[in-house]
Each structure stands twice: as structure tokens, then as C-alpha cells.
Amino acid sequence: MGTGLIGGSIGLGLRRRGWWVTGRDVNPARQARALELGALDEVGTDPEAMVTFIATPAGAVAEEAAEALEHTGAVTDVAGIKGPVLAKVDHPRFVGGHPMAGSEQEGVDGSDPDMFEGATWVLTPAANTDAGAFATVRSVVSTLGANVVELPAARHDDLVALVSHVPHLTAATLMNLAADTALEHATLLRLAAGGFRDMTRVAAGEPAIWPDLCVDNRAGILDVLDRLLVALGDVRQIVATGDRAQMLDMLERAREARVNLPAGAPSSEKTAELRVPVPDRPGVLAEVTTLLGEMAVNIYDLEIAHSAEGDRGVLVLVVDALATDRVRQALHIRDFRCSVRRLGP
Amino acid sequence: MGTGLIGGSIGLGLRRRGWWVTGRDVNPARQARALELGALDEVGTDPEAMVTFIATPAGAVAEEAAEALEHTGAVTDVAGIKGPVLAKVDHPRFVGGHPMAGSEQEGVDGSDPDMFEGATWVLTPAANTDAGAFATVRSVVSTLGANVVELPAARHDDLVALVSHVPHLTAATLMNLAADTALEHATLLRLAAGGFRDMTRVAAGEPAIWPDLCVDNRAGILDVLDRLLVALGDVRQIVATGDRAQMLDMLERAREARVNLPAGAPSSEKTAELRVPVPDRPGVLAEVTTLLGEMAVNIYDLEIAHSAEGDRGVLVLVVDALATDRVRQALHIRDFRCSVRRLGP
Numbered sequence: 001m002g003t004g005l006i007g008g009s010i011g012l013g014l015r016r017r018g019w020w021v022t023g024r025d026v027n028p029a030r031q032a033r034a035l036e037l038g039a040l041d042e043v044g045t046d047p048e049a050m051v052t053f054i055a056t057p058a059g060a061v062a063e064e065a066a067e068a069l070e071h072t073g074a075v076t077d078v079a080g081i082k083g084p085v086l087a088k089v090d091h092p093r094f095v096g097g098h099p100m101a102g103s104e105q106e107g108v109d110g111s112d113p114d115m116f117e118g119a120t121w122v123l124t125p126a127a128n129t130d131a132g133a134f135a136t137v138r139s140v141v142s143t144l145g146a147n148v149v150e151l152p153a154a155r156h157d158d159l160v161a162l163v164s165h166v167p168h169l170t171a172a173t174l175m176n177l178a179a180d181t182a183l184e185h186a187t188l189l190r191l192a193a194g195g196f197r198d199m200t201r202v203a204a205g206e207p208a209i210w211p212d213l214c215v216d217n218r219a220g221i222l223d224v225l226d227r228l229l230v231a232l233g234d235v236r237q238i239v240a241t242g243d244r245a246q247m248l249d250m251l252e253r254a255r256e257a258r259v260n261l262p263a264g265a266p267s268s269e270k271t272a273e274l275r276v277p278v279p280d281r282p283g284v285l286a287e288v289t290t291l292l293g294e295m296a297v298n299i300y301d302l303e304i305a306h307s308a309e310g311d312r313g314v315l316v317l318v319v320d321a322l323a324t325d326r327v328r329q330a331l332h333i334r335d336f337r338c339s340v341r342r343l344g345p
Numbered sequence: 346m347g348t349g350l351i352g353g354s355i356g357l358g359l360r361r362r363g364w365w366v367t368g369r370d371v372n373p374a375r376q377a378r379a380l381e382l383g384a385l386d387e388v389g390t391d392p393e394a395m396v397t398f399i400a401t402p403a404g405a406v407a408e409e410a411a412e413a414l415e416h417t418g419a420v421t422d423v424a425g426i427k428g429p430v431l432a433k434v435d436h437p438r439f440v441g442g443h444p445m446a447g448s449e450q451e452g453v454d455g456s457d458p459d460m461f462e463g464a465t466w467v468l469t470p471a472a473n474t475d476a477g478a479f480a481t482v483r484s485v486v487s488t489l490g491a492n493v494v495e496l497p498a499a500r501h502d503d504l505v506a507l508v509s510h511v512p513h514l515t516a517a518t519l520m521n522l523a524a525d526t527a528l529e530h531a532t533l534l535r536l537a538a539g540g541f542r543d544m545t546r547v548a549a550g551e552p553a554i555w556p557d558l559c560v561d562n563r564a565g566i567l568d569v570l571d572r573l574l575v576a577l578g579d580v581r582q583i584v585a586t587g588d589r590a591q592m593l594d595m596l597e598r599a600r601e602a603r604v605n606l607p608a609g610a611p612s613s614e615k616t617a618e619l620r621v622p623v624p625d626r627p628g629v630l631a632e633v634t635t636l637l638g639e640m641a642v643n644i645y646d647l648e649i650a651h652s653a654e655g656d657r658g659v660l661v662l663v664v665d666a667l668a669t670d671r672v673r674q675a676l677h678i679r680d681f682r683c684s685v686r687r688l689g690p
Contacts, residue, residue, distance in 0.1 A: 100536060120535050149535055156536075162526065163537045167519055167544045169584075172599035173576045174512055177569070179602035181507065190465050190494055190641065191445060191501075192508045192606060195547040199512045202540040204603040207596030211589035218584055224522070225581045229574060231518045236570045239514075239563055244556035251552030254517035257524035258549040261537060296535065 001025075001064045003034035006078050006099065007055030008111030011039030013144045016113045022046035026056075033108050047071045051140050053078065058212055062088035069093060074133035076141075080160065080209065081216040082124045082153035092130035095137045096153055098122040098160075099146060117145035124153040125286035131313065134285055138302050147298060150289035161220035165213060166228060169221070171203045271300055272321040275314050276331060276338040288315060291330060297323045346370075346409045348379035351423050351444065352400030353456030356384030358489045361458045367391035371401075378453050392416045396485050398423065403557055407433035414438060419478035421486075425505065425554070426561045427469045427498035437475035440482045441498055443467040443505075444491060462490035469498040470631035476658065479630055483647050492643060495634035506565035510558060511573060514566070516548040616645055617666040620659050621676060621683040633660060636675060642668045 003011065003025040011021045011034060023040045025031035034040050045067075052068040054061050058079035068075045069091050076097040079085050086096050101119035121141050125134050138148055151159070178192070178200075214221060238246045278284045292299055301318035319327060324340050331338055348356065348370040356366045356379060368385045370376035379385050390412075397413040399406050403424035413420045414436050421442040424430050431441050446464035466486050470479050483493055496504070523537070523545075559566060583591045623629045637644055646663035664672060669685050676683055 122536065147535070159526075159536050162523055163541045167541050169580050170515060170519065170577065171540075171544055172596050173573065173580055174515065175599040175602050176595065177572055177576055178507055179598065181504075190492070190643075191467065191504050195516075196508045196512050197606065198543045198546045199516060200599075200603050200606070201543045203596070203599040205600070207593055207600055210596050211592045214584050214592050215587045215589065218587065221584050222581065225577065225584065227522055228518065229577055229581070231522055232515065232570065232574055232577070235514050235518055236567065236574070239559050239566050239570065242560045242563065244560065247556045247559050248552055250521065251517050251548070251555050253524065254520040254545075254548040255550070255552055257520050258545050261542065261545070298535075 001052065001054045001068065002056035002060075003030055003039060003108055004055060005107055005110050006115075007053065008034050008037065008039040008108040009113065009115040010053050010055060010078075010144065012037070012111050012113035013116060014140070015039070015041065017143050019140075022049065026060075030108055034111075037108060037111060039108065039111055049073045051076065051136055057209065058085060058216060061085050065089045065091070065094055074130075074136040076123075076137045080164070080213055081157055082122075083157045084216045086124065086126060086153045090126075090128070092128050093133040095129060095134050096124035096126075097137065097141065098124075098156065099141075100164075101146075114145065116141075119146050120149050121146035122149050122151055122156050123289075124151055124156055125289055126153070127283035127286055129286055131285045131315075134289075135302060142301070148302075150286075150293040150299070152286070152290050155290075155294075157217050158220045158223070161217055161224045165217060165221050166224040168202050168205075168210070169214075169225070170228070171200045175200045175203045271318050272324045273341040274317040274319060274324065274327060274338045275341070276317065276336050278313055278315050278336065285315070287334065288317075288331070288336065291334065292317070292319065292327060295323075295326065295330060297327055346397065346399045346413065347401035347405075348375055348384060348453055349400060350452055350455050351460075352398065353379050353382065353384040353453040354458065354460040355398050355400060355423075355489065357382070357456050357458035358461060359485070360384070360386065362488050364485075367394065371405075375453055379456075382453060382456060384453065384456055394418045396421065396481055402554065403430060403561060406430050410434045410436070410439055419475075419481040421468070421482045425509070425558055426502055427467075428502045429561045431469065431471060431498045435471075435473070437473050438478040440474060440479050441469035441471075441501075442482065442486065443469075443501065444486075445509075446491075459490065461486075464491050465494055466491035467494050467496055467501050468634075469496055469501055470634055471498070472628035472631055474631055476630045476660075479634075480647060487646070493647075495631075495638040495644070497631075497635050500635075500639075502562050503565045503568070506562055506569045510562060510566050511569040513547050513550075513555070514559075514570070515573070516545045520545040520548045616663050617669045618686040619662040619664060619669065619672060619683045620686070621662065621681050623658055623660050623681065630660070632679070633662075633676070633681065636679065637662070637664065637672060640668075640671065640675060642672055 001024065003023055011023055015021050015038060021041050022044050023034065024043055024045060031043055035043055051074045054064045054077040056064055058081060061077045061079055065075050074093050074095060076095045077085060078097055078099055080098055082096040082098060099116055099119060099121045101115050123138060141148055238250065276288060297319050299317055299319055328338055346369060348368055356368055360366050360383060366386050367389050369388055369390065370379065376388055380388055396419045399409045399422040401409055403426060406422045406424055410420050419438050419440060421440045422430060423442055423444055425443055427441045427443060444461055444464060444466045446460050468483060486493055583595065621633060642664050644662055644664055648661040673683055
């Protein structure tokens with residue numbers, strides 16, 4: 001549902017991997033263009049769909065989700081803010097999602113089947129999330145090449161304020177400061193070398209989604225903005241006093257953090273399979289996956305194996321082999337036992 | 346003088362274009378490496394050099410310049426801040442310079458003969474700058490593929506605070522804010538998509554040059570930091586009140602400015618030659634070139650034609666044909682007359 005840049009890219013990516021994709025858009029021209037570009041097999045709604053992606057603006061998700069949830073498949077969305085969406089759509093087969101790619105909306109013509117290759121795709125399972133629906137969404141998203149990170153919705157919203165919303169607002173503010181130096185604007189911009197270009201690049205994105213994001217994530221953004229204002233005030237103080245040692249320390253910490261920013265998915269062949277017997281009750285899945293998410297342990301694969309009796313299942317997780325001991329301990333503290341099997345060579 | 350990243354790149358670039366390059370470095374290993382990499386023809390000092398590039402840290406420029414100015418050639422430097430350098434080196438044959446490229450110092454092994462291709466290279470002629478020395482520096486810098494922008498030194502320093510120093514400090518501050526969220530650091534950094542990576546890339550650079558820059562350009566940096574703090578406070582207010590229209594307006598202004606950020610050198614074939622008769626007195630050159638610089642008129646080429654009598658010369662400027670009327674008017678106001686000849690097809 002929704003065949004813009006993200007919806008179109010999902011459609012292209014899934015079709016290339018052999019899926020049958022039915023879709024539609026409120027805008028008939030965009031819908032026709034998506035069909036023409038090969039993002040859809042056919043226009044419409046498929047009541048038998050295994051999974052429905054709602055790739056509309058955040059405000060339209062609830063209505064679309066209600067309709068999709070009348071059928072039996074899993075339903076997910078791509079809105080950049082998850083708390084307000086989940087507050088409106090509270091259903092075991094709805095899994096909140098946020099692909100962290102392609103934020104500079106360019107419309108369906110910018111669609112790219114590889115858009116999510118190596119990108120982080122957050123899923124926000126809740127206490128009542130159905131394990132089967134979650135596993136389906138997770139598996140389909142993974143086939144697009146994305147690295148799935150599980151987080152509680154509220155945590156997601158706080159973190160994106162820090163790594164996306166406030167940086168975006170700061171980039172726009174820096175760009176406007178430069179632009180406001182009107183008399184010598186053009187000269188100034190000719191001095192703007194790579195660093196300034198990099199820093200302000202996101203400010204070139206389509207602004208339309210931001211007013212909603214700023215309202216929906218107000219608390220998270222204000223918290224981070226306040227921390228940024230304090231931190232910049234500290235920097236101002238360091239400059240004012242000319243304290244070279246403190247300046248160097250500040251920049252060296254930043255350098256170390258930036259250098260360690262992970263460049264993409266780890267390509268380790270050394271993975272291990274964790275088999276975690278879990279009671280078939282609501283909340284277990286969210287508890288385990290968000291625990292690993294917060295430990296920054298990447299889940300390369302996830303499967304739910306139900307027992308024949310139906311009241312107990314086995315959660316099968318593939319993770320980095322080096323993380324298995326940490327994971328086992330953390331699970332143990334929460335009364336889960338797991339068996340470990342090394343994979344790879 | 347000085348064969349690090351910038352000095353090495355200048356040497357490589359000039360040698361490839363047929364110049365003979367003599368150079369040295371206080372660090373014998375770096376000097377030997379520069380020779381080995383082909384950035385130098387020979388190690389030493391050439392008293393006959395047409396131009397000497399001082400590519401040392403800002404603090405060492407004055408001493409090196411004093412030595413180079415004992416010979417007859419033009420002398421220039423590459424320090425990122427110009428006021429303090431010119432305050433110490435006040436000589437007609439010294440032309441302050443700042444190539445805006447390669448700021449993430451990687452040492453001589455990162456040298457690249459094409460580093461300045463399409464980059465902006467600021468020159469800061471002063472009232473007493475010798476026209477011949479200036480024309481030599483300008484011409485040599487241009488052969489490296491750089492776009493020369495003439496600005497008064499103080500103006501340069503204010504502008505780089507805005508497009509380089511404060512953005513750099515802001516990037517480091519954002520990176521540290523993210524890193525300080527220690528408990529979930531790794532998870533958070535996995536959420537950091539392209540925008541955050543772009544914004545914080547400069548923070549990965551070598552911090553060693555920054556304490557000096559922050560001291561040398563304290564006033565300019567504090568002024569811009571204060572403006573940024575006020576502007577971010579305004580943004581905070583917009584978020585707090587949830588004013589969508591103001592948010593959209595703020596972001597749309599930034600978008601327009603970012604989209605209009607020039608991508609590089611204009612490749613116009615439509616240029617015009619301005620011939621400006623000028624009295625052969627100090628200050629004329631700086632006056633004319635910084636006037637055009639502040640009008641954001643790019644000078645593609647510049648030549649000084651001295652008259653036979655020696656008390657009057659002709660400044661030959663090649664500029665964008667579309668700018669000639671503006672330039673003629675501006676020169677007229679300052680009592681210069683010029684003739685215009687169209688070039689190109």
C-alpha cells in the first residue's frame with residue numbers, strides 16, 4: 001500500500017527475488033507508474049497476501065493497517081516514527097517497521113531494488129506481537145538484504161531523534177546560517193568545501209515529512225536538542241578560554257567514535273545458532289529479540305519452530321559466534337535456557 | 346617547504362605539469378618519502394625559485410617565509426587561517442593562500458596530484474601586495490586546477506568559521522552526543538544511516554590542527570557559534586510549539602540553499618576579457634580582485650600587463666561574460682574604467 005520511493009523499492013526488490021507483488025496507491029498516476037516500472041505484478045489488494053507493507057506517510061498507516069488486518073497475513077509499515085503508529089494500531093499481526101534508507105524522497109521514479117541492501121531495518125515487536133507474523137515480516141525484510149534490528153518502539157523513537165531528526169534539523173540550521181549571510185552568500189558558498197557539503201547534504205531532502213516527524217517525536221527531539229545546546233555551549237566555553245587540551249580531547253573522542261562507526265553488515269562467516277525453548281505466550285518474542293537488539297547482537301536469521309503440542313516453541317536465532325556466551329548469560333538471567341550450535345567452517 | 350599531505354600534493358601536481366620542484370621538510374623521513382613518491386625533483390632550497398609554497402602548520406609559516414623572502418620569488422602559504430599569518434608576514438611578495446581541499450590530514454602518503462582539481466583556493470592579497478608576485482602565485486595555483494577566490498584575510502577568516510570551523514565542531518559534538526549514549530551505543534550506531542554518516546564524516550579527521558585553528562580564529566568561531574546557538578534555540582521553539590508551517594518554512598529555505606550550493610567550477614565557455622588600466626601603485630590589485638571576489642564573480646584568468654613607462658599597467662581579467670556589466674558598473678563606481686572583449690564561440 002503506497003508506491004512511492006520506499007514502496008516502489010520494496011516492490012522491485014521483492015519481485016526480483018521471485019515474490020508476487022500486488023499493490024496500489026491513492027494517487028492513480030503513481031500507481032500506474034509503479035506498475036510500469038515493474039514494482040508491481042498487478043494493481044489491487046490481495047486478501048491472501050502473506051505480508052502487507054504499508055508504505056504511506058505515517059498519518060495514513062492506521063487506516064490502511066485496519067483494512068489489511070481484515071485479512072490473515074502479517075502487516076508492517078515503514079513510518080519513521082513508531083510510538084504514535086503503534087498507539088493507533090494495536091494488533092498481534094501488526095509489526096512496526098522502519099527501513100533506514102532512502103529518506104530523501106524522490107518518488108517512485110527513484111525506486112531501487114537494492115535500496116535496502118546492507119541498510120538497517122528496525123522492527124518493533126510489542127508484548128502482544130504474534131510470533132508467526134513477526135517471523136514472516138523479519139524473513140521477508142531480510143530477503144531485501146536489510147539488517148534487521150529489533151527495538152521497543154519508544155526506544156527506537158528516542159534513538160532516531162539522536163541519529164536522524166536532530167542531525168537533520170542541525171544541518172538545515174547550518175545551511176540557513178550560511179544562506180543568511182546574504183551579502184556575500186555566493187562567495188561564502190564557493191568556500192564551502194567537502195566537509196560543509198557532507199554536513200548539509202541531508203538538508204537537500206524533501207521537507208514534507210518533517211513537520212509530522214517533529215510533532216510525533218516532539219519529546220525525543222526536544223530532549224536531544226537540549227543536550228546538543230548544552231554540549232555546544234561547552235564547546236563555546238572551550239573556544240572562549242582557548243583550552244587546547246580540552247579541545248583536542250573533545251575532537252579525539254569524536255574521531256574515535258566516528259572511526260568506529262560500523263560501515264555496514266558484518267560479513268562474518270563465524271555464526272552460531274541459538275535454540276531457545278520458549279513458552280508460546282505473548283511477549284516472549286519481543287523480550288528476546290529486543291534484548292539482543294539492545295546488546296547490539298545482530299540476528300542474522302530467526303525462525304520459530306512450534307512444538308507439536310502447540311504450547312511451547314523453539315526460537316531459533318543465528319548470531320555472531322563471538323556473541324553467544326554473552327547472549328546465553330543474558331538469556332539465563334531472564335530464565336531462558338538455550339542450546340548453541342556453531343555454523344560455518 | 347613542508348612535504349605533508351598538502352605540500353606533497355602541490356609537488357606532485359606541479360611536477361606532472363612540467364615544473365621543477367625543489368623542497369624540504371623539518372622531518373627527514375617525510376622529506377625522503379616525498380622524494381621517493383615523486384613529489385620533489387630534489388631536496389633543498391632553490392634561491393632562484395619563481396614561487397615558494399610554505400605548506401607547514403600555521404605556526405611555522407612566519408619563520409619559513411622570512412627565509413624564503415630573502416630570495417627574489419613570490420611566497421605563499423596554505424594555512425587555514427589568514428589574519429594571524431599576515432599579521433606576522435607583511436611583505437609585498439608574500440601572498441596568503443588557503444587551498445580548501447584535503448583537510449583530513451593523512452600525511453604525504455595521501456598526496457594526490459589532482460587534489461586541487463576543481464577545489465577553491467583562496468588568495469588574500471593585501472594593500473601592499475606586489476602585482477607581479479600575486480599574478481605568479483595565482484597563475485601557478487591555477488595550473489593545479491584550482492578555482493582562485495580573492496578575499497581580504499579577515500573576511501576569509503570569518504567565512505571559514507561559518508563553512509568549516511563551526512560545522513566541524515558541530516559534527517564532533519553530534520558524534521560525541523551519540524557516543525555518550527553509552528549503554529546502547531552499538532545499537533544506536535547501527536541505526537546511524539547515511540545522513541548521520543555524512544554529517545559526522547569530518548569528525549574522523551586528524552584533530553591536531555584544530556586547537557591552533559580555534560585559538561587563531563577565536564573571534565570568528567565564537568561569533569558563528571553564538572549565531573548557531575540562537576538559531577538552534579529558535580528551532581527548539583518551533584518543535585516545542587509544534588508549528589508545522591514554520592518548520593516547513595525553515596526546512597524549505599535550507600533545501601533551496603543546499604540545492605543551489607555550487608557543485609564545482611562553472612564550465613562556461615562564455616567568458617569575457619576585461620582590460621582595466623590601473624595606476625602602478627600598491628593596493629590596486631587587492632582592491633579590484635577582492636571586489637570581484639565579494640561580488641562572487643569568478644576570475645578565470647588574470648594577467649598584469651605593464652606599460653612601457655612603468656607607472657601604469659593594465660590588469661587583464663577573464664570572467665563570466667554574463668557578469669561583465671555588473672563588474673563594469675562596480676569598477677566604474679570605484680573610478681576604474683575597463684574595456685571588454687568577448688571570448689569563446
